[in-house]
Amino acid sequence: MEIKREDTKLTDIFELPKDEALKTFYERMITIPITAIESLKQELTTMVGEERSKGIFIRYGWHNGVSDGQTAKTFQWESERDLINAGPELHMLHGYLDYVRIDDIDYDEAGDLASIDVSWFNSFEVEKFLKSENYSEEPICHTLCGYASGYLSTVLERPILVKETKCRAMGYDHCEVVCIPMEKWGDELENEYHYYQSTSMIQELDEVTAKLKVERDHLNKTYEIHRRLIKELLSKQGLQRIVNVLYQSTGRPIFIENEDHKLMAKSDEVTVDFDLEDLNTDTTNFIKLSEDTGLLRTPIYLEQQIKGYCTFLFENGSTPNNLEYMIIDQASITSSIILLNENIKINTEQNIRRGFLSDILDGRMDQEELYKTAYYLNFNPNDSYWMLTIERENENPDMSRKIEVNEALINHINSLLRERYINAIVSQKSGKIIVLIDHASFKEVYVNQLRFIKQLIKDCSRRFSKQAFYAGVSSCVQTIDQVPALYDETLAALKARNPNEKVHYFEDLGIESLLFQIPDETLINRFVDKQVGELLEVDKNDDLIQTFYAYVENGVNINNTAKAISMSISGLRYRLSKISETLDIDLDDTKSVFSVYMALNVLKAKGRISI
Missing domain, CATH: 1.10.10.2840 (PucR C-terminal helix-turn-helix domain)
Structure with missing residues (x-):
């Protein structure tokens, strides 16, 4: 006898024996052993990964639930509650579970469904999993969650998202789930909803291939820029050539500054009208200056210390891409190598010059050797020279610290003199900084000697804060072999030091200058x-x-x-x-x-x- 669904109550089906209920509810069914489903899950996990496999079984359950929900609505039912209660019965009818209990159905103040709390007992997915004698860190009833979501969404005619909160596979006594309308999930929705979205592996492979092609193009371009930078490096070109190569390759305005934020090299289009001192960073970082302007900055490291910054300038609201991040890192490494080479060259030259000045002051060279070495070091023996000796108030009695600060001060003064193209030797003697200056090179740059010395002391005070600097200035001699007298004059000027004055000239002393040349x-x-x-x-x-x-x-x-x-x-x-x-x-x-x-x-x- 054929049973008409529209004349049969949905609740009556579950009073029938299982085989008869299945024949009444389904036109035709096939059975799938649990072992086959478990084998399929393992194979899918191996082929496409655990996350994608989870999504497949959630959607498999979803489609089963949707099919059962559509069928359930063809029977007679009196209320929404009849349709909700039929879901657990169908779950058990399929053999997915031994028992399902609806713990609570909650409605909001407007009478709208808020949530359904359900307990599951002896899930088929858990039963197979527990045979491994291990517990899971996450819920595993993916098919059941998908089924419940598909069924409820169909019979209630609104998207219902089901999430397992406790799972027996995790060590709990039974499984618990919560069923909530999708619009009421809030921020948690994003973590679960994507499993319900069917995605094409072919499409994803195409997207991955496209990304790999972009990355390959980026690597090729980065390699080409790297090759050009190495070529400039091997040809012993300076930072300006590096800047030129980067600008030609990227079209991005670029500049390189030192640790004191003074520009060392820049492309022609760069105008720095903002304060760089507030933009320090120890990693590659994009900094927005305004809606239209931004800086991609990376530090230049030398001997584990930041010695400058390399910066791309972005205008008109543009932002850096991955390629530009890769390029600026290459630029930073190349700049670091150039600065290292320059630092080695400068330090070597400075050490030779310092040794030469020490030999002069201690009288270890005869005139012939002195003149020959002076020419080699680019000091004309018959030019005029004067000397500056700088003394600082040392609040720290630690001698090693004093020497360390003096060496840093020597490097700083050397840098200032090089920037001004003044030919000089900077060294230290008896805890004081001594500066021998080629007067010819000084005259080409400066007219007012006192202004120059005051500016030099001001720069030192700014660089080495909380320390007081005083300078003793010698007269001017006509040949380099008279330099020892200059050192004695600067010491005499410092001995006559007035605490209220920073600069003291030997020539300002009268006959008492003879007294100030007494060592003790x-x-x-x-x-x-x-x-x-x-x-x-x-x-x-x-x-x-x-x-x-x-x-x-x-x-x-x-x-x-x-x-x-x-x-x-x-x-x-x-x-x-x-x-x-x-x-x-x-x-x-x-x-x-x-x-x-x-x-x-x-x-x-x-x-x-x-x-």
């Missing part, structure tokens, strides 16, 4: 104390000192001195008598007067008294 400064201090120590004790306002100084400056003539300081003759005689008594000297004794005058000049040079 203790002897100078003892001389000054012996000559004027008692006068300093009693003369708190320096009135007697000013009077004595004016008296000597006016040729020890009372009348001229009185006019010069606008004082009466009697008042002047009283002061001179006071001075003579305090110092216990005869003011008519030229030798004694000169000694006191020398001592006052030393104090004046050091800034301890003001005349």
Whole structure:
């Protein structure tokens, strides 16, 4: 007897024996052993991977669920609840599960379905998995989830996404799932929904092939640029040629700067009108300056320290692609090698020059050898030279730290002088920085010597903060073999150092300059104390000192001195008598007067008294 579906209640089907229920619900069925499904799953996992295999079985279950949902709706049913309850029955009818329990059906305030909580017992997918005697880290009932989602989506006529929250394969007593309308899933939807999307492996292979072709083209172009960069490197070309090659190859404006953010090379189109000091980065990074402008920057490393940056400029809202990231990394490596070569060359040259200056100062070379070496090092022996000795207040008594800072200071000063094309030797001696300058090269660049020295000290103070620098400046000699005298002059100028002044000229010293050339400064201090120590004790306002100084400056003539300081003759005689008594000297004794005058000049040079 043929049963008409439209006359049969859906709920009555599940009261029938299993074989009769199957014949009533399905026109024809085939059976598939669990072992065959498990073998298929293993083969698919091997062929297409675990993620893709999971998606296949979810969609396989989905199509089964959709088919059953369409069939269920052809029977008589009274409410949505009848259709929902039929799902678990069909699950068990197929043999997917031993038992299904609907734990809760929740509706929101508007009466709309919010979620369905279901428990599954003895899933066929779990049963086969547990025979391996291992637990899974994730739920594995993919076919069942797909079936439930397909069935509910069909009978409720809205997309329902089913997610397994607990699985017996993970060690739980039974499996639990939650069924929620797709629009109510929120952010979790993206992680699960893609398994329900059917994708073509051929299409994906085409996409992968296209990506591989792009990557191949990128590698080919990167290799070609790398080959050109190596060619320029081997030809010992500088950074500007590297910049030119990169601009010709990419069309991107590019510039290279040093660690102090001064441009070393750039393409013609580059105008840097933004502050680079705020754009430091220790990795390749794209930095947006505005909606229209961005910088792809990468550091240039040398001896594990950042010694500069290589930067592509992007305008009109453009952004870098993978190829440009690869190219700028190549540019950084090439620039690093160039800087390393230049650094080795400069250090070698500096060490030779420093050795040469040390030999001159210590008198280890005869004139013939000195002149020959000077020509070799590009110093004309018959040119004029002057010297600068820089002393810094060292707050750290650690000698190794002092030497380390001095070496860094030498490199910095060398860099500044090279940038200004000044031919010079920079070295250190007795903890001080000494700079021998070829006056001819200096005259071509600078007119005002004091301005140059102050700027040099300012740069050093900026580079080495929290340290005070003082400079002693020598006179100018006409031949290089007179250099040792220049060093002595700079030391004399520094010994007469006024703490309120940064630059001290030897030529500003008077006859007292002879005293400042005494190596032991203790002897100078003892001389000054012996000559004027008692006068300093009693003369708190320096009135007697000013009077004595004016008296000597006016040729020890009372009348001229009185006019010069606008004082009466009697008042002047009283002061001179006071001075003579305090110092216990005869003011008519030229030798004694000169000694006191020398001592006052030393104090004046050091800034301890003001005349």
